[in-house]
Amino acid sequence: MTMGSEPVSERPQTSTRDYDQLRDRLEAWVGGRVPGATVSELVVPESNGMSSETVLFDLSAPGSDTRRLVARIAPDPAADPVFPVYDMARQFETMRMVARHTRVPVPEVLWLEEGDEAIGVPFFVMERVDGVVPPDVLPYTFGDNWFFDAAPEDQHRLEREAVRVLAALHEIPAEGPAAFLAPSGGSGDPLRDHVDGQRRYYEWVARDGVRSPLIERGFDWIDEHWPAGSGGATFNWGDARIGNMLFRDFTPVAVLDWEMASVGPREIDLGWMVYLHRFFQDLVEDLGMPGMPHVFTRETVTRLYEEASGHSPQDLEFFCTYAALRHGIVMFRITRRAIRFGEAVMPVDPDEAILHHAHLRRMLDGRYW
Numbered sequence: 001m002t003m004g005s006e007p008v009s010e011r012p013q014t015s016t017r018d019y020d021q022l023r024d025r026l027e028a029w030v031g032g033r034v035p036g037a038t039v040s041e042l043v044v045p046e047s048n049g050m051s052s053e054t055v056l057f058d059l060s061a062p063g064s065d066t067r068r069l070v071a072r073i074a075p076d077p078a079a080d081p082v083f084p085v086y087d088m089a090r091q092f093e094t095m096r097m098v099a100r101h102t103r104v105p106v107p108e109v110l111w112l113e114e115g116d117e118a119i120g121v122p123f124f125v126m127e128r129v130d131g132v133v134p135p136d137v138l139p140y141t142f143g144d145n146w147f148f149d150a151a152p153e154d155q156h157r158l159e160r161e162a163v164r165v166l167a168a169l170h171e172i173p174a175e176g177p178a179a180f181l182a183p184s185g186g187s188g189d190p191l192r193d194h195v196d197g198q199r200r201y202y203e204w205v206a207r208d209g210v211r212s213p214l215i216e217r218g219f220d221w222i223d224e225h226w227p228a229g230s231g232g233a234t235f236n237w238g239d240a241r242i243g244n245m246l247f248r249d250f251t252p253v254a255v256l257d258w259e260m261a262s263v264g265p266r267e268i269d270l271g272w273m274v275y276l277h278r279f280f281q282d283l284v285e286d287l288g289m290p291g292m293p294h295v296f297t298r299e300t301v302t303r304l305y306e307e308a309s310g311h312s313p314q315d316l317e318f319f320c321t322y323a324a325l326r327h328g329i330v331m332f333r334i335t336r337r338a339i340r341f342g343e344a345v346m347p348v349d350p351d352e353a354i355l356h357h358a359h360l361r362r363m364l365d366g367r368y369w
Ligand SMILES: Nc1ncnc2c1ncn2[C@@H]1O[C@H](COP(=O)(O)OP(=O)(O)O)[C@@H](O)[C@H]1O
Pocket: 001, 002, 045, 046, 047, 048, 049, 050, 051, 052, 053, 054, 070, 107, 126, 127, 128, 129, 130, 133, 243, 244, 246, 254, 256, 257, 258
């Protein structure tokens, strides 16, 4: 999932889990797979997202080495999750498929539990990988973190390696092993299907009647600026951003967070990667600070992607705007959730529930870039 950002008060404080009880239940469940195994105290990663829940633990079993594992847990449906559906089997299968068909580093997935009996919600268990993540809270563009403080050549190495991950993922065709990610009953046009899916997501978010004129204008903009030639479809990671990678020595060692995986034009991922950096960059520039304007520009990402894949990204302005629009829907949802949990109040103008509303509006007006 995608992160919050400032204001920190919008970060959902939803986890009411009893971690001791969760540990006991996990241990009982794991015992069915690894007889006699014990589960350590659970640790919640610092960079926990706001959608699914992640817990880290050690698994010890008689006669074998301790294993360092991670459980990715679907949110409690009663906790007003960010997305309508959490398909853990789909994420599990996606990770397996990527591991099988690319050299992209994906944590090895071990076990999937689709039922609610074990811990109350579906989850899966994967290997834990050591590495660091560019922070979302505060965003890395604000400084005082390993990525911001690195030498420019190391920052550019990370940038290049991150784009190479996208190029490698996009070698997976939309048909074949990734076909299970295509919507059933789709139109046959992968971009149309993707946009239609986002419209359905927006309608779900706005189902209580509080709508966003800005988002609706964004969908009109998308239709009016529809790219002429479609470059075809590939597998797409989905939440394709550096905040969802673990790095060692500025090189990705694990690619995480597959809940938005889909098939579509490769530029969907590229636009997301460029825009999600812009989102953090805009936040810091709005406060009069320089941030990191020199990384993940459209120009650099285009060049690096061409070098890595031989494919020239098309219509990146369209796809960056599409990313900003999609991120707007997520933000609209996140703010409403925060309101429900008493952490925010609905602004008089509902568009202001979208943190980047002013920037999104400028994009739609053609005044952003
Ligand atoms: N396999 C893993 N190994 C090590 N850390 C992990 C692993 N999976 C998740 N994490 C930690 O959990 C954090 C959140 O994981 P992520 O998959 O991005 O979930 P979210 O949906 O919460 O954003 C990561 O930033 C990382 O710190």
